[in-house]
Amino acid sequence: MEFLKQLGEVAFGTRLRLLTDRFIQDGAKIYQKQNIDFEPRWFTMFYLLSQRSPLTITEITAELGYTQPAVTQIANILVKKGLVKVIKDKTDTRKRLLALSPKGLDMISELKPVWQGFENAVKDLFTETGFDMMFIISKLENALDEKDMYHRISEKIKQEQFDKIEILGYKPEYKDLFRDLNYEWLNKYFTIENEDKVLLLNPEEEIIAKGGEVIFASHKNNIVGTAALLKYRDDEYELAKMAVTEKVQGRQIGKKLAEEIIRLAKEKNAKVLFLETNAKLTAAMKLYKKLGFILTENHNSKYARSTIKMELKLN
Amino acid sequence: MEFLKQLGEVAFGTRLRLLTDRFIQDGAKIYQKQNIDFEPRWFTMFYLLSQRSPLTITEITAELGYTQPAVTQIANILVKKGLVKVIKDKTDTRKRLLALSPKGLDMISELKPVWQGFENAVKDLFTETGFDMMFIISKLENALDEKDMYHRISEKIKQEQFDKIEILGYKPEYKDLFRDLNYEWLNKYFTIENEDKVLLLNPEEEIIAKGGEVIFASHKNNIVGTAALLKYRDDEYELAKMAVTEKVQGRQIGKKLAEEIIRLAKEKNAKVLFLETNAKLTAAMKLYKKLGFILTENHNSKYARSTIKMELKLN
DNA sequence: TTAATATATATAAGCACTTATATAAATATA
DNA sequence: TATATTTATATAAGTGCTTATATATATTAA
Numbered sequence: 133m134e135f136l137k138q139l140g141e142v143a144f145g146t147r148l149r150l151l152t153d154r155f156i157q158d159g160a161k162i163y164q165k166q167n168i169d170f171e172p173r174w175f176t177m178f179y180l181l182s183q184r185s186p187l188t189i190t191e192i193t194a195e196l197g198y199t200q201p202a203v204t205q206i207a208n209i210l211v212k213k214g215l216v217k218v219i220k221d222k223t224d225t226r227k228r229l230l231a232l233s234p235k236g237l238d239m240i241s242e243l244k245p246v247w248q249g250f251e252n253a254v255k256d257l258f259t260e261t262g263f264d265m266m267f268i269i270s271k272l273e274n275a276l277d278e279k280d281m282y283h284r285i286s287e288k289i290k291q292e293q294f295d296k297i298e299i300l301g302y303k304p305e306y307k308d309l310f311r312d313l314n315y316e317w318l319n320k321y322f323t324i325e326n327e328d329k330v331l332l333l334n335p336e337e338e339i340i341a342k343g344g345e346v347i348f349a350s351h352k353n354n355i356v357g358t359a360a361l362l363k364y365r366d367d368e369y370e371l372a373k374m375a376v377t378e379k380v381q382g383r384q385i386g387k388k389l390a391e392e393i394i395r396l397a398k399e400k401n402a403k404v405l406f407l408e409t410n411a412k413l414t415a416a417m418k419l420y421k422k423l424g425f426i427l428t429e430n431h432n433s434k435y436a437r438s439t440i441k442m443e444l445k446l447n
Numbered sequence: 448m449e450f451l452k453q454l455g456e457v458a459f460g461t462r463l464r465l466l467t468d469r470f471i472q473d474g475a476k477i478y479q480k481q482n483i484d485f486e487p488r489w490f491t492m493f494y495l496l497s498q499r500s501p502l503t504i505t506e507i508t509a510e511l512g513y514t515q516p517a518v519t520q521i522a523n524i525l526v527k528k529g530l531v532k533v534i535k536d537k538t539d540t541r542k543r544l545l546a547l548s549p550k551g552l553d554m555i556s557e558l559k560p561v562w563q564g565f566e567n568a569v570k571d572l573f574t575e576t577g578f579d580m581m582f583i584i585s586k587l588e589n590a591l592d593e594k595d596m597y598h599r600i601s602e603k604i605k606q607e608q609f610d611k612i613e614i615l616g617y618k619p620e621y622k623d624l625f626r627d628l629n630y631e632w633l634n635k636y637f638t639i640e641n642e643d644k645v646l647l648l649n650p651e652e653e654i655i656a657k658g659g660e661v662i663f664a665s666h667k668n669n670i671v672g673t674a675a676l677l678k679y680r681d682d683e684y685e686l687a688k689m690a691v692t693e694k695v696q697g698r699q700i701g702k703k704l705a706e707e708i709i710r711l712a713k714e715k716n717a718k719v720l721f722l723e724t725n726a727k728l729t730a731a732m733k734l735y736k737k738l739g740f741i742l743t744e745n746h747n748s749k750y751a752r753s754t755i756k757m758e759l760k761l762n
Numbered sequence: 763t764t765a766a767t768a769t770a771t772a773t774a775a776g777c778a779c780t781t782a783t784a785t786a787a788a789t790a791t792a
Numbered sequence: 793t794a795t796a797t798t799t800a801t802a803t804a805a806g807t808g809c810t811t812a813t814a815t816a817t818a819t820t821a822a
C-alpha cells in the first residue's frame with residue numbers, strides 16, 4: 133500500500149475502492165457472527181420498505197442509486213428469502229408492489245441492534261479521525277452532481293494541451309509549411325486562387341517585407357498551424373492565412389494563433405484588424421466572434437470565396 | 448438518493464461505493480474519448496512497472512492492495528495487449544518477472560497527459576470542496592488499520608446488549624427460575640449436591656430471610672441469569688449461585704450480575720466478599736479476576752466441586 | 763536424500779454490480 | 793380505434809473483483 137500512498141491524487145479512486153471494500157465486507161461478517169441471515173447489500177432496500185411501503189421496483193430504484201436490474205435482483209432474493217412479499221397492482225398489472233412480509237417485519241427487531249452498532253461504530257470512527265465525513269461526502273457528491281469527473285478531466289486535458297502549444301515567429305525553413313498548411317484547407321473547402329499563391333509562395337517578400345508577420349504553432353515539436361498579419365494601411369491590418377492541420381483541430385490552436393496575431397497588431401499600433409472569411413466555415417466564425425470580431429457591411433474582396441468581412445477595433 | 452442521505456451514517460458504505468463508481472467509470476470514458484486503448488484498473492500496475500521493474504506478481508500484489516489472482520488477471524491482460532513483457536527468473540523458475548514492453552514504454556507519453564489531467568481535476572475538486580481528501584483518506588485507512596470495522600461494530604453491539612440487560616430484585620414468581628438456571632450449569636459440568644438443593648429450592652428462607660439477596664438479569668423481557676449474595680458473617684458475604692443460560696452467554700450478563708452483587712454487599716457494609724468455584728470454569732475465573740477477586744489459601748468447602756476460593760476486599 | 767512444508771502463480775467459481783436488450787402492458791397519437 | 797410510443801420489469805451477458813483451490817517449484821527438516 134506504500135506505493136499507492138506515494139501516488140497521491142491519481143490513486144484516489146483506487147484507494148476509495150479499497151476503503152469501500154473494507155466497509156462492506158466487514159458488514160457481512162457481522163451478520164454472520166450474529167447468526168442473522170442477512171447481507172449488507174439488502175440493507176438499503178429492506179430499510180426503505182420498513183419505512184415506506186408498498187413500493188414498486190421503479191420507485192425503489194429512484195431512491196437507492198442502484199440500476200433497475202440491480203433492484204430487481206435484490207428484490208428477487210428478498211422475496212425468495214421470504215422477507216418481502218409481492219402484491220400485484222390492480223390498476224396497472226405491470227407493477228409489482230413490494231412490502232415487508234410478516235417474517236421480514238419480525239426480523240427488524242433482530243436487525244436493529246446490528247444497524248445501531250454499525251451507526252455507532254461509524255460515528256465513533258468519524259469522531260476519532262476528527263472529520264465530519266457525512267458532510268464531506270455530501271460536499272463531494274454535490275460537486276460531482278454539478279460537474280462530473282469526465283468533464284472535469286476533459287477540461288484539464290484541454291487546458292494542458294492548450295498550454296503546451298508554442299507560438300513561433302517566422303523562419304525561412306518554415307516557408308514551405310506556411311504554403312502546405314494553407315493549401316490543405318483551401319483544397320478541402322474551396323480552390324486555390326491566384327491571390328493566395330502570391331502570398332503563400334512568397335511570404336518573405338509579400339508579407340514580412342511589407343510590414344506584416346507570419347507565425348506558427350508548434351505542438352510536440354511539430355508545426356501544426358500558421359497565421360499571417362498583413363499590413364493594409366498604417367493603422368489597419370488584416371488577419372489572414374490562418375490554418376491548422378486537420379488532425380489536431382479542436383485543441384484551441386486557432387485561438388492561440390489568433391490571439392498572438394491580435395497582440396502583434398496592437399504592438400504595431402493598429403487601430404483596426406479585419407479579416408475575410410466564408411459563412412460555411414462555422415468553427416472559424418465562432419472563434420472570431422468569441423475574440424470580439426464583429427461583422428461589417430459587405431465589401432469587395434480580392435477572393436472569390438470571401439462572403440463575410442469582420443473587424444476588431446483595437447486601442 | 449434523498450433517502451440515502453436521510454439515512455446518515457448507516458448508509459455511509461453505500462454512498463462510498465456510489466462515489467467510487469463515479470470516479471472509476473468516468474476514468475474509463477476519458478481514455479475512450481482520447482482514443483487510448485487503456486483502462487483505469489490497469490493504471491496502478493502499469494505505473495508501478497514504469498517506476499520500478501522487473502517485478503514479480505507477488506511483489507506487485509504487495510504494493511497494490513489487490514489480491515494475487517487480481518494481479519495475475521490484470522498482468523495477463525497487459526501482456527496480451529503487448530504493454531508488458533515477461534522474463535523468466537533464472538534462479539527461481541516459478542517466478543515471472545514483469546516489465547513494460549517497448550510498446551508499453553512508448554505509451555507512457557500518451558498516457559501522461561491523461562494522468563496529469565486526472566490529478567489536476569482531483570486536486571481542483573478537493574480545493575473546491577475545501578477538504579484535504581488525501582489526508583482524510585489516510586486518516587481513515589490508519590484508523591481501520593488499527594481496528595477494523597468488524598471489531599468496531601462487534602464492540603458497539605456488545606455494549607448495546609450490555610446496556611439493555613436489566614437487573615431485577617427477587618420476586619416469588621422467579622423462584623423456579625432461580626432453581627432451573629442453576630440446575631442447567633450444575634448438570635452440565637458437575638452434579639447437583641445436597642447443599643445446592645437446600646438453597647435452590649428455598650431461596651426465600653435460606654438466603655433472603657438470613658440477610659442475603661437473590662437477583663435476576665432480564666434480557667428482552669426474559670429472565671436469562673441469576674446470582675445470590677449469601678450472608679456468612681456480619682461483615683463477610685458470599686457470591687454464589689451465579690448462572691446465565693447458555694444461549695445468551697458471552698454478552699457480559701455475568702459481569703452485570705456480579706457487579707450488582709458487589710454493590711449490594713457494599714450496601715450491607717460487608718468487608719469481604721468471597722466465592723468458591725472450580726478451575727475448569729475458565730470463563731468465570733477470568734471474570735472474577737477482572738472484577739478484582741484474588742485467590743486465597745485452600746479451604747474446606749461444603750461442595751465437592753469447589754477447588755478454588757477467591758475473595759474481594761470491600762471498604 | 764527424502765519427505766514435509768512453504769512459496770509463486772494459475773485456474774475455477776462466485777458475487778455484486780453493470781450495460782444492453784427483450785417483453786409486456788399502458789398511454790398517447792393519428 | 794389501430795398504431796406508435798412510453799413505461800415497468802425481466803433477462804442475458806459482461807466486468808472486475810473476490811475466495812477457494814490446484815499445481816509446480818523451492819526450501820526446510822528428518
